[in-house]
Amino acid sequence: MRYLVPFCCLVALLYLSGCASQKSVIVLLPEGEKVSGAVTVVTANGTQLLNQSWQSVEIDGSRGGLSDSVVLKSAAVQGIFGSVQAGMPAPPVHYLLYFKMGSAELLPESRLLLPEIIAVIKKRSPVQLSVVGHADTLGSVAYNQQLGMQRAAAVAGSLNELLASQGGTPAPTETSSRGKTDLLVKTPDLTPEPRNRRAEVTIR
Amino acid sequence: MKGCGMRITLVVICAVLLSAIFASAEETRPIGLVKTASGDAFILRDGVRLAAHPGLELMLGDQLTTGTGGALGVILRDDTVISLGPATQTRLEQFAFEPAQGNLGLVLRVTRGLIEYLSGKISKLAPGSVRIETPVATLGIRGTHLLARIVP
Numbered sequence: 001m002r003y004l005v006p007f008c009c010l011v012a013l014l015y016l017s018g019c020a021s022q023k024s025v026i027v028l029l030p031e032g033e034k035v036s037g038a039v040t041v042v043t044a045n046g047t048q049l050l051n052q053s054w055q056s057v058e059i060d061g062s063r064g065g066l067s068d069s070v071v072l073k074s075a076a077v078q079g080i081f082g083s084v085q086a087g088m089p090a091p092p093v094h095y096l097l098y099f100k101m102g103s104a105e106l107l108p109e110s111r112l113l114l115p116e117i118i119a120v121i122k123k124r125s126p127v128q129l130s131v132v133g134h135a136d137t138l139g140s141v142a143y144n145q146q147l148g149m150q151r152a153a154a155v156a157g158s159l160n161e162l163l164a165s166q167g168g169t170p171a172p173t174e175t176s177s178r179g180k181t182d183l184l185v186k187t188p189d190l191t192p193e194p195r196n197r198r199a200e201v202t203i204r
Numbered sequence: 205m206k207g208c209g210m211r212i213t214l215v216v217i218c219a220v221l222l223s224a225i226f227a228s229a230e231e232t233r234p235i236g237l238v239k240t241a242s243g244d245a246f247i248l249r250d251g252v253r254l255a256a257h258p259g260l261e262l263m264l265g266d267q268l269t270t271g272t273g274g275a276l277g278v279i280l281r282d283d284t285v286i287s288l289g290p291a292t293q294t295r296l297e298q299f300a301f302e303p304a305q306g307n308l309g310l311v312l313r314v315t316r317g318l319i320e321y322l323s324g325k326i327s328k329l330a331p332g333s334v335r336i337e338t339p340v341a342t343l344g345i346r347g348t349h350l351l352a353r354i355v356p
Contacts (some may be wrong), residue, residue: 022355024340027322029349037323037331037348043341050350061340081351084289084318087275089239089320092283106270126259128237128281140294174259174281178304204237204279 021069025049041066043096058204091183093120094186097155099186101192102138104150106158118162120203121171128204129173131156136196137189148177148199155199205266234261235299242269243290267295270317284310284324292317297337301326309333314354322349 026041030053038051044064054074056069078085097115099112130141131204133148133155152175160170185195238247241256248267250326254260256268257274268288270276282301288294298311308330312321314337327334327347336343339356 008276022339023352025351026341026343027351029351031322031349037327037346039346039348039350040344041341044342059340064340077351079354081318081320083275084287084320084351087240087242087277087289087336088287088320088322090275090278091285125238128234128261128279130281155346162349176304181304189320202283204239204281204283 016140022061024061026059027056027057027072027079027081028053030054071114078156092123092202092204093124094203097199097201098194099151099197099199101194101197103145104154104199106155114158114162117159117201117203118166118168121159121163122166122168124203125169125171127171129156129159129171130173130202130204131159131173132200132202133175133177134182134196134198134200136193137183137187137191139180139190141179141181145177145179148179149175151197151199152177155201159201211305222224234281235264235296235301236262236278236284238262238276238278240287242276243274245269245274245276245288262296264296264299267293269293280310280324282310282324282326284321284326285320286312287320288307289318292319294319299332303329311335311337313337315339316354316356318351320349320351321345323347 007017026039028039041048041050041057043059043066046066048066048069050057050069053072054071055069056072057069095113097113098107099105100107131152133152135144135147156173156175160173163170164198183196184198185193187193224331238256238258238260240258245256246269248269249255249263253269262278268276270288270290270292272291274290278286280299293315295313297313298309300307300309308326310326321336323345327345331346334345336345338354340354
């Protein structure tokens with residue numbers, strides 16, 4: 001008899017904790033200051049749209065049942081997902097560098113950014129780098145495709161040279177060109193625009 | 205006539221080879237890399253088990269797995285960031301990031317466990333082309349950031 005109460009407590013505890021960990025949960029998170037996107041959760045039994053920060057839904061795996069959506073407190077989320085959130089890598093870092101007209105030579109102010117980029121690469125190492133070259137709309141598609149490629153290659157070359165000169169390990173670097181097909185500032189064709197003469201560096 | 209048949213055969217062979225080359229563009233180059241790994245964390249590739257370590261490059265079809273107490277963080281080539289908690293199993297089922305060709309898509313399969321997911325460029329350029337598939341539900345992603353615990 002004296003074991004009955006602790007035994008019942010234990011059974012209740014196991015039962016409840018079992019329940020708590022047996023359901024799947026989806027939580028929509030804020031994205032910095034930006035408005036969150038949306039997630040559509042589709043199961044065999046229905047659909048639930050999450051489009052608000054901290055909105056969540058539970059799914060009963062065995063029956064495919066969806067709960068009503070609930071807005072969770074961040075402490076509750078931390079309780080379930082703390083370990084995952086702690087291990088989340090810092091998102092990639094981006095830089096825009098600008099060029100002289102019709103040239104793969106960086107503008108002086110962009111050249112000054114290279115040491116900062118190197119510092120970020122070293123801090124995040126090991127990394128993957130990507131450099132995408134762009135051009136304004138002066139000249140043909142083919143000419144600008146080639147110019148974008150030259151710009152990307154020039155930046156990739158400078159970065160890896162700088163890295164090597166500072167004893168860093170060369171980073172796997174992917175270069176590509178979007179020519180005049182992906183303008184930062186929309187302009188008509190055959191229009192000089194300094195802000196479109198750029199390369200985007202991504203440090204992953 | 206015989207020469208013509210031969211020519212047709214050659215053209216067909218070339219077409220098949222070319223399509224194989226284009227189809228495999230994403231299958232032969234890395235689609236991302238491991239940024240953080242701790243405890244029991246590994247990549248299963250073509251039946252081979254690789255211990256996960258920062259800098260290890262990821263390929264299409266890789267199965268990312270953690271044991272009890274393990275953790276794994278990766279970044280894909282379109283800037284998607286994914287973190288796996290303990291006792292988690294996922295697979296990079298589909299990945300296409302070729303904006304110039306309009307070839308965009310991402311399917312992540314999560315069999316069980318805990319993940320955090322932050323959308324990259326595929327989701328921004330082609331909303332509706334990103335899915336997380338799980339045994340209990342399919343998640344349609346529109347440029348976002350989410351947490352999921354999947355209990356099959």
